[in-house]
Amino acid sequence: MTHSADPPIPAERPDTLRYRISTVLQNGPVTAREISERVGIAEHDVADHLEHIRHSLQRQDSVLIIHPAACKKCGFVFSKRQRLSKPGRCPLCRGESIRRPRYEIGSRGR
Numbered sequence: 001m002t003h004s005a006d007p008p009i010p011a012e013r014p015d016t017l018r019y020r021i022s023t024v025l026q027n028g029p030v031t032a033r034e035i036s037e038r039v040g041i042a043e044h045d046v047a048d049h050l051e052h053i054r055h056s057l058q059r060q061d062s063v064l065i066i067h068p069a070a071c072k073k074c075g076f077v078f079s080k081r082q083r084l085s086k087p088g089r090c091p092l093c094r095g096e097s098i099r100r101p102r103y104e105i106g107s108r109g110r
C-alpha cells in the first residue's frame with residue numbers, strides 16, 4: 001500500500017454557501033434578511049459570512065460595498081460603523097427603527 005506525499009486537493013465547488021451569497025451580492029444591493037431568505041440561512045449568520053467574503057475579495061479586483069444603516073426617525077446615517085450587522089438603536093435620538101444596511105459586490109475602481 002502506497003501513500004501519496006501530498007493529500008488530494010478537493011475541486012472547488014461553485015455551489016458553496018459563500019459562493020451563493022457572493023452571487024446574490026453581485027446582483028445589486030441586498031439586506032442581510034434578503035440574503036438569508038435567498039440562500040436559506042439564519043439572518044444572524046449572514047454577517048460572519050460577509051466578513052469572510054470581504055476578506056477574500058481583497059485578493060481580487062472586487063470589493064464589498066456597504067450602504068450604511070440609517071435611523072428612520074431622525075435620519076442619522078451609520079457611515080463610520082465597521083460591524084456588518086444592523087445597529088440596535090440610534091445614538092442621537094435613541095430610536096430603534098433603523099433602516100437595514102445593504103451590501104453588494106462592486107469593482108475596486110467604483
